[in-house]
Amino acid sequence: MGPWYDEVFADRVRFGLKIRRVLYSGQSDHQKIEILDTEQFGRVLVLDGVFMTSEADEYFYHEMLVHPAMTTAPRIRRVLVIGGGDGGTIREVLRHPEVESAVLVEIDGQVVEVCRQHLASIGTAWDDPRLEVVIGDGVAFAREADVEPFDVILLDGCDPVGPSEGLFNESFFRDCARLLHPDGVFAMQSETPVFMREVFLDIVHTLRRVLGHAWPYFGSVPLYSAGMWTWTFASRTVDPLDLIDERAQRLEAVTRYYNREIHLASLAVPNALKPVL
Amino acid sequence: MGPWYDEVFADRVRFGLKIRRVLYSGQSDHQKIEILDTEQFGRVLVLDGVFMTSEADEYFYHEMLVHPAMTTAPRIRRVLVIGGGDGGTIREVLRHPEVESAVLVEIDGQVVEVCRQHLASIGTAWDDPRLEVVIGDGVAFAREADVEPFDVILLDGCDPVGPSEGLFNESFFRDCARLLHPDGVFAMQSETPVFMREVFLDIVHTLRRVLGHAWPYFGSVPLYSAGMWTWTFASRTVDPLDLIDERAQRLEAVTRYYNREIHLASLAVPNALKPVL
Numbered sequence: 001m002g003p004w005y006d007e008v009f010a011d012r013v014r015f016g017l018k019i020r021r022v023l024y025s026g027q028s029d030h031q032k033i034e035i036l037d038t039e040q041f042g043r044v045l046v047l048d049g050v051f052m053t054s055e056a057d058e059y060f061y062h063e064m065l066v067h068p069a070m071t072t073a074p075r076i077r078r079v080l081v082i083g084g085g086d087g088g089t090i091r092e093v094l095r096h097p098e099v100e101s102a103v104l105v106e107i108d109g110q111v112v113e114v115c116r117q118h119l120a121s122i123g124t125a126w127d128d129p130r131l132e133v134v135i136g137d138g139v140a141f142a143r144e145a146d147v148e149p150f151d152v153i154l155l156d157g158c159d160p161v162g163p164s165e166g167l168f169n170e171s172f173f174r175d176c177a178r179l180l181h182p183d184g185v186f187a188m189q190s191e192t193p194v195f196m197r198e199v200f201l202d203i204v205h206t207l208r209r210v211l212g213h214a215w216p217y218f219g220s221v222p223l224y225s226a227g228m229w230t231w232t233f234a235s236r237t238v239d240p241l242d243l244i245d246e247r248a249q250r251l252e253a254v255t256r257y258y259n260r261e262i263h264l265a266s267l268a269v270p271n272a273l274k275p276v277l
Numbered sequence: 278m279g280p281w282y283d284e285v286f287a288d289r290v291r292f293g294l295k296i297r298r299v300l301y302s303g304q305s306d307h308q309k310i311e312i313l314d315t316e317q318f319g320r321v322l323v324l325d326g327v328f329m330t331s332e333a334d335e336y337f338y339h340e341m342l343v344h345p346a347m348t349t350a351p352r353i354r355r356v357l358v359i360g361g362g363d364g365g366t367i368r369e370v371l372r373h374p375e376v377e378s379a380v381l382v383e384i385d386g387q388v389v390e391v392c393r394q395h396l397a398s399i400g401t402a403w404d405d406p407r408l409e410v411v412i413g414d415g416v417a418f419a420r421e422a423d424v425e426p427f428d429v430i431l432l433d434g435c436d437p438v439g440p441s442e443g444l445f446n447e448s449f450f451r452d453c454a455r456l457l458h459p460d461g462v463f464a465m466q467s468e469t470p471v472f473m474r475e476v477f478l479d480i481v482h483t484l485r486r487v488l489g490h491a492w493p494y495f496g497s498v499p500l501y502s503a504g505m506w507t508w509t510f511a512s513r514t515v516d517p518l519d520l521i522d523e524r525a526q527r528l529e530a531v532t533r534y535y536n537r538e539i540h541l542a543s544l545a546v547p548n549a550l551k552p553v554l
Binding site for chain 1: 283288290292293294295315317337497498499500503504529532533536541543545546548
């Protein structure tokens with residue numbers, strides 16, 4: 001058997017995968033990119049030593065980032081994804097036939113290239129004619145873009161360090177709000193309250209200030225090993241409980257984690273978090 | 278900083294905790310018992326190298342094992358716990374004032390002694406006069422006990438290896454069914470479908486054969502690192518959705534994970550598991 005590859009969190013916890021081999025290792029302008037072939041999760045994307053996504057469990061994360069927003073927003077014609085260079089998020093977005101155009105803004109073109117080559121089972125929608133890929137800084141895009149508002153904006157960044165750091169602050173959220181249709185929905189991954197409680201709470205509270213309403217929702221991502229993962233749904237007018245049944249029902253023919261019961265269940269808040277949310 | 282202590286699963290995945298010191302290490306007649314003082318989870322009980330429970334996250338596990346059964350069973354006067362030598366499960370059981378007598382059958386008296394000494398914040402109910410502690414084999418107890426039926430039976434065993442192996446098979450479940458009141462509820466931890474899918478499915482299907490109805494329910498236990506943990510609720514007559522609102526509402530003053538929304542949400546089944554359950 002091969003060696004272990006460990007992701008270490010704050011020198012307190014580590015999660016290790018036994019690897020068969022390293023399929024790719026390179027340094028881009030932004031970060032170290034690795035693709036590991038592992039015993040448990042199949043191929044795994046690692047950025048700066050942090051496990052991002054895997055062939056075996058990517059659907060937990062991508063379905064839950066995408067579908068609560070896409071099954072509740074009144075219109076889903078125009079969608080913006082910031083980050084998401086592995087292609088999983090945009091794949092789930094483009095499952096919805098109502099989508100007419102989708103823009104993906106990824107800062108690191110090398111992540112897209114490496115994932116297209118080594119994680120082809122995740123990024124199956126790169127050639128969809130509705131998709132425009134912009135290699136560039138999502139923070140600058142949100143600040144400067146002069147385009148028709150988006151119906152849904154999804155933020156698919158990693159942890160708030162390194163190239164994703166600017167994706168976790170109020171001025172960036174305000175720029176996203178400017179690009180969001182008044183009845184649009186914004187959703188993002190918002191870390192785990194188990195290991196990153198303050199970051200999680202800060203995301204929810206900041207989005208609430210910016211858009212008026214924000215709801216964290218809960219699920220699990222086995223690769224992230226914290227037992228409980230969250231995403232946050234924010235909107236000026238849309239309630240995440242008001243799901244459009246026909247859209248969700250249609251999805252259930254293809255999703256592996258998401259369905260209508262999971263959607264509603266994900267909004268239940270553990271008791272200890274209620275007073276601080 | 279101290280060294281790492283890793284739990285290794287099937288030579289494929291490992292989860293490591295940075296430890297400050299080892300507070301206890303000993304070999305009982307049944308297993309190796311360790312208490313670690315860790316940076317992330319406080320004190321952790323380890324049996325034969327497997328993380329069992331911790332000061333920091335024990336409530337995720339114990340509240341979810343206990344309260345779905347205790348808030349739905351029509352009567353909760355007599356409760357049996359098999360396993361659970363750390364005392365967390367029986368503590369949650371005894372929160373319910375309707376309980377008149379509770380029996381805990383733990384095979385390893387040394388686990389109880391070590392936990393009473395080192396994990397006193399978990400086992401806060403050892404001196405409750407309603408509690409009878411039996412140090413003995415739960416399998417033999419279930420087979421041989423000649424007692425009034427129990428309203429609720431909770432199985433708090435570890436993985437199906439070592440001293441817990443006999444707690445995961447049909448003949449044991451049939452013995453528990455014999456001890457269960459016709460309108461009683463049986464609940465147990467049932468592993469994670471992420472790493473132990475066949476064990477999980479086997480528990481649900483076997484309980485369904487034995488008691489007629491069984492529902493897995495889902496949550497997270499950060500220390501178990503798989504992202505998704507399950508328990509299974511089984512009963513001849515009780516539906517886990519029919520919760521007795523007054524009991525659950527009363528609990529919410531003290532629980533840290535469990536509440537009525539979490540109870541109902543935990544029964545949502547991820548899409549890929551529906552066809553096989």
